[in-house]
Amino acid sequence: MTGDPLYLDGVDLTDLGIMLIKVLVAFTFLLVATMFMVWFERKLISDMQNRIGPNVAGPWGLLQTFADGVKFFFKEDLRPENADPLIFRLAPYISAVTAFLSFAVVPIGGSFGGGDSGTVTIFGRETFLQVADPPIGILLLLAMSSIAVYGVMLAGWASGSKYPLIGSVRASAQAISYEAALGMATVVVVVLAGTLSTHGIVAAQSGGITRWFLISSGIVPFVVFLIAATAELNRPPFDLVEAEQELVGGFHTEYSSIRFALFFLAEFMNVITMSAIMVTLFFGGPAGPILFGMTWFWPTVWFLLKVLAFLFVFVWFRATLPRLRYDQLMHLGWKLLIPLILFWLMFISLKELRAAYDWNWLVTYGSAILALAVGTALLLAALRAGDRVYREELEDA
Amino acid sequence: MVDALVFFIAAAVCLTGALGVILARNPVHSALMLVMTLFGIAVQFVAQEAHFLAAVQVIVYAGAIVVLFLFVIMLLGVDRAQDLELSILPGQRWAALVFGAGSLMVLGALIVVVGEPVTGAKSVGGSASTAENVRLLARSLFSDHVYAFELTSLLLVIAVIGAVVLARKPSQSELPLVEERGEN
Numbered sequence A: 001m002t003g004d005p006l007y008l009d010g011v012d013l014t015d016l017g018i019m020l021i022k023v024l025v026a027f028t029f030l031l032v033a034t035m036f037m038v039w040f041e042r043k044l045i046s047d048m049q050n051r052i053g054p055n056v057a058g059p060w061g062l063l064q065t066f067a068d069g070v071k072f073f074f075k076e077d078l079r080p081e082n083a084d085p086l087i088f089r090l091a092p093y094i095s096a097v098t099a100f101l102s103f104a105v106v107p108i109g110g111s112f113g114g115g116d117s118g119t120v121t122i123f124g125r126e127t128f129l130q131v132a133d134p135p136i137g138i139l140l141l142l143a144m145s146s147i148a149v150y151g152v153m154l155a156g157w158a159s160g161s162k163y164p165l166i167g168s169v170r171a172s173a174q175a176i177s178y179e180a181a182l183g184m185a186t187v188v189v190v191v192l193a194g195t196l197s198t199h200g201i202v203a204a205q206s207g208g209i210t211r212w213f214l215i216s217s218g219i220v221p222f223v224v225f226l227i228a229a230t231a232e233l234n235r236p237p238f239d240l241v242e243a244e245q246e247l248v249g250g251f252h253t254e255y256s257s258i259r260f261a262l263f264f265l266a267e268f269m270n271v272i273t274m275s276a277i278m279v280t281l282f283f284g285g286p287a288g289p290i291l292f293g294m295t296w297f298w299p300t301v302w303f304l305l306k307v308l309a310f311l312f313v314f315v316w317f318r319a320t321l322p323r324l325r326y327d328q329l330m331h332l333g334w335k336l337l338i339p340l341i342l343f344w345l346m347f348i349s350l351k352e353l354r355a356a357y358d359w360n361w362l363v364t365y366g367s368a369i370l371a372l373a374v375g376t377a378l379l380l381a382a383l384r385a386g387d388r389v390y391r392e393e394l395e396d397a
Numbered sequence B: 001m002v003d004a005l006v007f008f009i010a011a012a013v014c015l016t017g018a019l020g021v022i023l024a025r026n027p028v029h030s031a032l033m034l035v036m037t038l039f040g041i042a043v044q045f046v047a048q049e050a051h052f053l054a055a056v057q058v059i060v061y062a063g064a065i066v067v068l069f070l071f072v073i074m075l076l077g078v079d080r081a082q083d084l085e086l087s088i089l090p091g092q093r094w095a096a097l098v099f100g101a102g103s104l105m106v107l108g109a110l111i112v113v114v115g116e117p118v119t120g121a122k123s124v125g126g127s128a129s130t131a132e133n134v135r136l137l138a139r140s141l142f143s144d145h146v147y148a149f150e151l152t153s154l155l156l157v158i159a160v161i162g163a164v165v166l167a168r169k170p171s172q173s174e175l176p177l178v179e180e181r182g183e184n
Helices: A013-048 A064-074 A085-105 A138-158 A164-194 A197-203 A220-232 A259-280 A297-320 A325-356 A361-396 B001-022 B027-047 B051-076 B092-114 B130-142 B146-167
Strands: A119-122 A123-127
Touching: A013 A064, A013 A085, A013 A259, A013 A297, A013 B146, A064 A259, A085 A138, A085 A259, A085 B027, A138 A164, A138 A259, A138 B027, A138 B051, A164 A220, A164 A325, A164 B001, A164 B051, A197 A259, A220 A259, A220 A297, A259 A297, A325 A361, B001 B027, B027 B051, B051 B092, B051 B130, B130 B146
Parallel strands: none
Antiparallel strands: A119 A123
């Protein structure tokens, strides 16, 4: 079973209509969700800090984001004199478009497991509840998150002023550092699922909580993914890119009006998408009990609840954790997360291989540990020898 | 029909990007034009049903390598259009012209002499079903081309170690800097 059954027998007008509806629904959902996410974050942080938060526009201040959006539209759009005109305009769109595109591969519903393969029938056609299910699935997400760096980076550079430039240099270094850990945590899941397609990954987790990759991959990849994702999103405690106390506003200091709104939108959309991706990779996507009637309805509810839990976690991070120093950021990324997830990836792959070829477990793990010990010993010896040679050279000098 | 259309549009994007890389005055613009070329090539890969290669193209080249280029350009602050006349080697332009025209002629002659398939290399697995992409690529890399693959990885490790050795500083801050000890 590969790809959406919608396209198996050619594409006609009904298929095209379904496709358009799916795109529209995903687009609207993401926009509305972003609006409420901003409200949710402000309200929640207010609660955690003993404040009231937005409470004027609409009931419980629900329409605050909407009011802010309208205000952004009517503000003057400024462009600094030193700015690079074309790239200054381009950057916000790169951020916003990549944020929209990554959501396309997330399955937001459909019942998996049992006899069901996660399809839903619309207008008499069977289809997946996701905008697209490309064979590279999860790689599209990684590609989009690596392209999203350009938005931040170019915005900072094109502004033609100091603080944004520092912000964007920080952004690029941070994104490259954490993308490796993020990618490898994803690879662990791909190894377990045996497929890159997001639909396939969800299908591989069907049949009870113990089948979720959170548990069968041993929690480590999830923790690494969560930390790396927070860093990729430039969310606190990894928000060095826009650290207000040091960089005014970071990469978007010089932006105003609708262009700033686009960055703002992209940032919150990315938070929602990342949460959705984590649910897809580690929490079985839309998996959950179907309580009564309407088989197609409950999976979407479970999916939304899980995503909401992650949104809460991200806000919680922001309210409680102090920002990392730059060297601490690099230390955590390169010296802790990457070696850890690399080791875990090797371990999981070995485990899967052993199971697949039915190797003797004593020989398999014995030789693995031996190889690890020899490798570590060689590395330590090389480090020590390097230090000694260096010291001798210094004494000679 | 659609295939040809996709090919020509993607090819036009690639060539425009490639021209942009060498014609743009600003290094950052050049780097962005390079990204445009890479995207064009990714589209060509998708058109050949090599979805995995397309994704890797975007993730590795556009997402990591060009970002590093930009990082260095921004860090060194060479993003102003510099006076190219000052930093040129003697005779460099003529040499570039001669070698450029030479390689173009060799390439053209090859196409004319060899005829249709320029390299003659066959695709890894024929027209692969999309799901088999990764599997076929892995099998080819780790069986037929395993020596080339391992040698390349060795080369990269050597490059990394070389970079670390060159950039390494003494562990105590009071020790003299690298430049000073090179004098002896």
